[in-house]
Amino acid sequence: MTGALLTDLYQLTMLQAYYDSGMNASASFEFFVRNLPAQRNFLMAAGLEEVLAYLQGLRFEEEELGWLAASGRFSAAFLRSLEDLRFTGDVWAMPEGTVFFADEPILRVTAPMREAQLVESRVINLLHYETLVASKAARCVLAAPGKVLVDFGLRRAHAGEAGLLSARASYLAGFSGTATVQAGMEYGIPVYGTMAHSYVQAYDDEAQAFEHFARSQPGVTTLLIDTYDTEAAARKVVELANRLAADGIRIKAVRIDSGDLGEHARQVRAILDAGGVEEIGIFASGGLDENQVRDVLRSGAPIEGFGIGTRMNTSADAPFLDCAYKLVEYAGLPRRKRSEGKATWPGRKQVFRHFGADGAMARDTLGLHDERGAGKPLLELVMAGGRREIAAPGLEAGRGHGRWQLAALPARLRALDAAEPYDVEVSVALKTLARQVDTRSGAVAGTTPA
């Protein structure tokens, strides 16, 4: 999945053209989001680890070079130059879990032009998706303080890699774990599992299905109780739990996956409590997102945990971010594009964050990379000369950082509804640079980024 050909054709035709012109000076590209979706008060950076692994492993295999040669689009000399191509550049980035806003770069690649250009497609592909999911998952975390949240979304994630990376990104954002086994093996994320309706259906008797499952998974059993009649099944669970207790077997929880989750939870809670099994928890799932979780909890529903799938893994209310990876400097000269509605800030940049006396985020300044001034700089050098500058902090560290970031958000941005936007100001030095760049390239007035 990390092949060098997982890129757009134009990257390779541009590389051929650069090769023909002998152009390979140092280029800086920055990844940023142009505008936040209307339903997002902030975004959370994720995907950096996968990007760095991709950059470190970048190389063209013989089979890939053979395919490119057979396409007839490239010169033999150029293809030979690809044989030894490795990523040798520097990367500055915000640590995973960092909260950020529109126009703020979260990653900068500085490398010989051909390397920096080639990696564009996959760098965006990874950063965009993990950031999209982490940002959505963070909202779920804010909506359900103290609750167990589990990623249930492999099946309707957009193919396999999205299933794995959304398990990772949601855990980074504060989820408790995932149902996806491979994500447990690859990332060390806690893996949760219950049972499916098919298991209950395969038996002629629901109570028998429950008992076989509880005996097979003693102590960790979560029984799915909505296949036929939720409250009737809860009564079967009471009978079973009391009977199994004699054998020292405990049922951990029941899961409700359909109907009015809050109402069913209240009725089931009453049945379980009346039956003397107060220790059995209630877990809910079924097409949930952060808004439904908030609403059901506000109604006082006695639910300990939620399985959140499709709508989180696909970021269903905002399934993409308006992001870009744009050239900001080439051969020592700052650059920018001025396409209508898509103009960008030139030059290598840094984001400086200012905090209030209470420790909460107050405002950010988008400035030049080497600007001095107040505020904590958010972009750090993470790769130099193609090698990691610091050891990978790891997913747990990113998760801890993310938790701290959410705690430092201004209260209005922690709400799910659209809030007054966070203040991101542009430094005087950056505005001056933009004017200079436009003057140098004969700019048309009126195309400064909004």
Place this chain on the structure above:
Amino acid sequence: MTGALLTDLYQLTMLQAYYDSGMNASASFEFFVRNLPAQRNFLMAAGLEEVLAYLQGLRFEEEELGWLAASGRFSAAFLRSLEDLRFTGDVWAMPEGTVFFADEPILRVTAPMREAQLVESRVINLLHYETLVASKAARCVLAAPGKVLVDFGLRRAHAGEAGLLSARASYLAGFSGTATVQAGMEYGIPVYGTMAHSYVQAYDDEAQAFEHFARSQPGVTTLLIDTYDTEAAARKVVELANRLAADGIRIKAVRIDSGDLGEHARQVRAILDAGGVEEIGIFASGGLDENQVRDVLRSGAPIEGFGIGTRMNTSADAPFLDCAYKLVEYAGLPRRKRSEGKATWPGRKQVFRHFGADGAMARDTLGLHDERGAGKPLLELVMAGGRREIAAPGLEAGRGHGRWQLAALPARLRALDAAEPYDVEVSVALKTLARQVDTRSGAVAGTTPA
């Protein structure tokens, strides 16, 4: 990406429980979509080839079994049983490219219970995503008859596998090709490429950027003309094209990626024609979907082709389908779940399609698998005993089938706006079976699927 652990934990805990109970009789599961999104008049089946490849390759690797053992959730005897697990079942399916509707199964797996259950997560993961994209891409094809449509969406597809599979699914639905190089290598899809804004920005002079690129890619050059001023750039293209003609070098097209595409296309067309380069085509891109393509073509814009990315690859207006893979028969007995709002039709089923005298689709009947009656049965046996029953028809065959399917759609369903739904009736025999199943399992009345 096709590891056996790319599944939900509950599949494995259910397998352990089935193992403990000695349950492994033949089970049939069907994949279907419960409801069409409001913005879809039909869906197009896709992803079958990937599902069959997954089933054929299914096995647990030693490392995976070691990880499961270390998790402490499974018995040693059960894990040993997984060592030899292979998929040995039958698969019935609609051919890729087939148009289908709510409640119609497009795939049925019949296999020993443990095999049929284990594969659920990945089967849904593949079928859901490719069907989602093919259905969206088919709408783009209907909106732009005779135009070149190219998948531009790798970067914002949800990670890498989605990038590859959306190239495949959109080509199946009638796109001309993709920008994703690896999809060209893996699936033989035609690969298209132009140039990026960064290429123009890297030069101090736009005209020089155009010339270098045109000389590097003679005959196949598409120049991106909206980095600074679209019409000014078009005039530079005229000058360049006429000059390069002396060297026998041809410019194929220009691309516009921002602003009012229709208006720019008209102005650029006039500039190119006035400059004597009528043969240079106009290609448009930039956040497009089928509605925008339809509107810009209706306005009479002189555009030969479109790059369609993010909104197609993420199916942005409907980023998931309400689909399921449900147990319909176990140990010879038809089954169904009756969860609120999610009840399903029991038993192995077949879809029979009826055509009008004009060859257009008239209505479908959802019936029992072995029912006899009028109409063309859509589900075919594609795998028997774990082996493909027929050779893979291939992507080109699926694409041809898809084209035929779109041509046979009733005219109202070819429109982009929501139309009167297609008529899918349920056979008397199936309704009777549902009642029998409910009676057998002590059903509550009133939970028949809508």
